[in-house]
Amino acid sequence: xxxxxxxxxxxxxxxxxxxxxxxxxxxxxxxxxxxxxxxxxxxxxxxxxxxxxxxxxxxxxxxxxxxxxxxxxxxxxxxxxxxxxxxxxxxxxxxxxxxxxxxxxxxxxxxxxxxxxxxxxxxxxxxxxxxxxxxxxxxxxxxxxxxxxxxxxxxxxxxxxxxxxxxxxxxxxxxxxxxxxxxxxxxxxxxxxxxxxxxxxxxxxxxxxxxxxxxxxxxxxxxxxxxxxxxxxxxxxxxxxxxxxxxxxxxxxxxxxxxxxxxxxxxxxxxxxxxxxxxxxxxxxxxxxxxxxxxxxxxxxxxxxxxxxxxxxxxxxxxxxxxxxxxxxxxxxxxxxxxxxxxxxxxxxxxxxxxxxxxxxxxxxxxxxxxxxxxxxxxxxxxxxxxxx
Amino acid sequence: xxxxxxxxxxxxxxxxxxxxxxxxxxxxxxxxxxxxxxxxxxxxxxxxxxxxxxxxxxxxxxxxxxxxxxxxxxxxxxxxxxxxxxxxxxxxxxxxxxxxxxxxxxxxxxxxxxxxxxxxxxxxxxxxxxxxxxxxxxxxxxxxxxxxxxxxxxxxxxxxxxxxxxxxxxxxxxxxxxxxxxxxxxxxxxxxxxxxxxxxxxxxxxxxxxxxxxxxxxxxxxxxxxxxxxxxxxxxxxxxxxxxxxxxxxxxxxxxxxxxxxxxxx
Numbered sequence: 001x002x003x004x005x006x007x008x009x010x011x012x013x014x015x016x017x018x019x020x021x022x023x024x025x026x027x028x029x030x031x032x033x034x035x036x037x038x039x040x041x042x043x044x045x046x047x048x049x050x051x052x053x054x055x056x057x058x059x060x061x062x063x064x065x066x067x068x069x070x071x072x073x074x075x076x077x078x079x080x081x082x083x084x085x086x087x088x089x090x091x092x093x094x095x096x097x098x099x100x101x102x103x104x105x106x107x108x109x110x111x112x113x114x115x116x117x118x119x120x121x122x123x124x125x126x127x128x129x130x131x132x133x134x135x136x137x138x139x140x141x142x143x144x145x146x147x148x149x150x151x152x153x154x155x156x157x158x159x160x161x162x163x164x165x166x167x168x169x170x171x172x173x174x175x176x177x178x179x180x181x182x183x184x185x186x187x188x189x190x191x192x193x194x195x196x197x198x199x200x201x202x203x204x205x206x207x208x209x210x211x212x213x214x215x216x217x218x219x220x221x222x223x224x225x226x227x228x229x230x231x232x233x234x235x236x237x238x239x240x241x242x243x244x245x246x247x248x249x250x251x252x253x254x255x256x257x258x259x260x261x262x263x264x265x266x267x268x269x270x271x272x273x274x275x276x277x278x279x280x281x282x283x284x285x286x287x288x289x290x291x292x293x294x295x296x297x298x299x300x301x302x303x304x305x306x307x308x309x310x311x312x313x314x315x316x317x318x319x320x321x322x323x324x325x326x327x328x329x330x331x332x333x334x335x336x337x338x339x340x341x342x343x344x345x346x347x348x349x350x351x352x353x354x355x356x357x358x359x360x361x362x363x364x365x366x367x368x369x370x371x372x373x374x375x376x377x378x379x380x381x382x383x384x385x386x387x388x389x
Numbered sequence: 390x391x392x393x394x395x396x397x398x399x400x401x402x403x404x405x406x407x408x409x410x411x412x413x414x415x416x417x418x419x420x421x422x423x424x425x426x427x428x429x430x431x432x433x434x435x436x437x438x439x440x441x442x443x444x445x446x447x448x449x450x451x452x453x454x455x456x457x458x459x460x461x462x463x464x465x466x467x468x469x470x471x472x473x474x475x476x477x478x479x480x481x482x483x484x485x486x487x488x489x490x491x492x493x494x495x496x497x498x499x500x501x502x503x504x505x506x507x508x509x510x511x512x513x514x515x516x517x518x519x520x521x522x523x524x525x526x527x528x529x530x531x532x533x534x535x536x537x538x539x540x541x542x543x544x545x546x547x548x549x550x551x552x553x554x555x556x557x558x559x560x561x562x563x564x565x566x567x568x569x570x571x572x573x574x575x576x577x578x579x580x581x582x583x584x585x586x587x588x589x590x591x592x593x594x595x596x597x598x599x600x601x602x603x604x605x606x607x608x609x610x611x612x613x614x615x616x617x618x619x620x621x622x623x624x625x626x627x628x629x630x631x632x633x634x635x636x637x638x639x640x641x642x643x644x645x646x647x648x649x650x651x652x653x654x655x
Contacts (some may be wrong), residue, residue, distance in 0.1 A: 290569035
């Protein structure tokens with residue numbers, strides 16, 4: 001059983017120049033907001049700052065770096081997570097690299113398998129391969145009928161694993177993917193393959209699926225009570241399947257900003273609320289198109305705070321979110337205290353720190369990374385995780 | 390859907406589908422194929438058509454109370470189901486009338502088994518990609534947007550508030566949600582059309598009436614013109630000051646035109 005938490009650094013890599021005023025002119029913050037507001041020269045500077053943050057996180061002792069993918073998102077400049085992972089491979093030496101994850105239902109599965117294999121070889125076997133269904137917008141932007149998303153996801157998952165574990169050439173003739181000559185040359189270093197993680201925002205059927213496949217489940221920022229419920233779904237399903245889940249099967253993402261003083265951290269951390277009213281704004285058909293998710297999954301998501309990955313949720317203010325430890329800001333002592341409460345309550349094997357947002361100043365973020373790495377993470381590594389009942 | 394003395398509402402077992410069918414009237418069989426939103430129920434125009442025909446108004450597999458077997462996920466699959474429907478109920482030769490998405494389905498059935506048809510009526514039908522304009526986005530937008538696109542002038546729609554714009558119960562909303570999921574499955578891509586349909590319709594000589602609202606903001610009038618070109622024994626009737634749903638927006642002209650055709654399709 002994993003008895004110590006591993007702490008990962010995460011950034012959405014936002015394009016922080018977008019304002020509420022810009023967004024208010026359009027009918028939605030994602031599929032309706034045009035890229036005329038994107039300046040590639042500014043993005044060039046931002047990307048390189050985010051890459052410096054990765055290198056620093058590795059240097060100061062983060063156990064890993066997590067990355068993700070979104071399309072049509074001003075708040076996430078990563079429409080290709082594997083490209084970001086390639087950068088992480090080169091600018092870091094020790095950190096694990098959690099791709100969380102490839103949106104496999106909208107991308108070619110054989111190519112996904114090949115890219116992840118390349119990354120595992122680049123990094124010397126540091127890749128954790130997460131697969132996601134994606135928000136509904138990823139399916140819509142990818143031209144996929146949202147009612148096919150889950151079935152495609154499952155078929156793509158099986159095909160990718162086959163690419164890693166079955167020497168070719170072989171045929172694969174499923175419902176959605178048809179190949180008669182699959183023969184990838186590159187395979188991962190890790191055997192039988194990199195660990196597969198499954199992140200989610202709240203769909204119980206996704207949690208059940210993860211548990212049935214014994215893939216660790218990463219919850220992305222739900223309130224603690226809801227997270228406990230979903231963790232319970234995982235544990236119950238694991239028992240049905242016949243394995244004993246532990247902290248190694250569960251991770252949790254939350255927003256954290258550390259500064260030299262509490263006041264400074266509270267002030268900088270206010271930027272976590274950047275464009276809070278626009279992330280999921282738009283017709284219901286963008287975030288919850290017919291056929292994409294069950295009504296129960298929707299209910300769970302409605303009880304999750306709105307911001308984070310731009311899906312459904314309920315509006316909570318900055319102070320409310322701080323009060324329930326959904327956003328944690330403070331000096332190292334405060335952050336250690338609050339993260340300890342979270343870790344003792346949820347017992348996650350992995351804690352993902354969503355560490356910057358919007359126009360947060362690069363120097364404030366790098367200072368946060370330094371303090372987290374040098375003071376907070378060592379304290380968290382002292383905590384002993386408990387087995388799951 | 391309410392059952393009145395004018396029609397019945399039953400679940401029939403056809404092939405491997407439990408299909409909800411509204412049926413009423415007497416006369417030659419007329420099979421009505423509904424559009425993307427599901428079966429509108431037994432409305433005034435159904436009752437009018439039932440004066441001279443036995444009207445069958447099923448809910449397609451996957452809609453309303455009808456079941457959906459796994460094998461039905463494309464419009465071609467749906468056409469195959471309806472071929473079996475016509476056979477099992479011995480409806481041939483049947484008058485076939487399709488509205489909007491149901492018009493696409495009717496055209497596919499006509500291409501598949503023209504000998505089963507006595508006549509074909511396409512009302513603001515999907516199925517052919519326009520050369521002028523676009524089929525409007527109705528899947529990734531709110532239903533309020535779709536309602537606004539549907540009519541040229543809602544004030545001329547009789548019973549607009551009770552038929553079109555009424556508040557749905559939670560159960561009805563759940564049914565609508567499932568209906569929309571099935572429409573996504575059938576119509577996502579290519580979007581509301583079959584690029585091969587004009588080629589499939591070549592040589593189909595079934596007498597056909599194509600009815601179109603001149604100001605259809607969902608499926609452009611150009612699609613009606615293309616259907617007319619594809620169907621050698623067809624004529625196009627354009628209704629002025631009318632949008633996508635002439636049966637609701639211009640019921641008198643719609644019924645006069647259609648009933649005259651049905652009584653003498655040749």
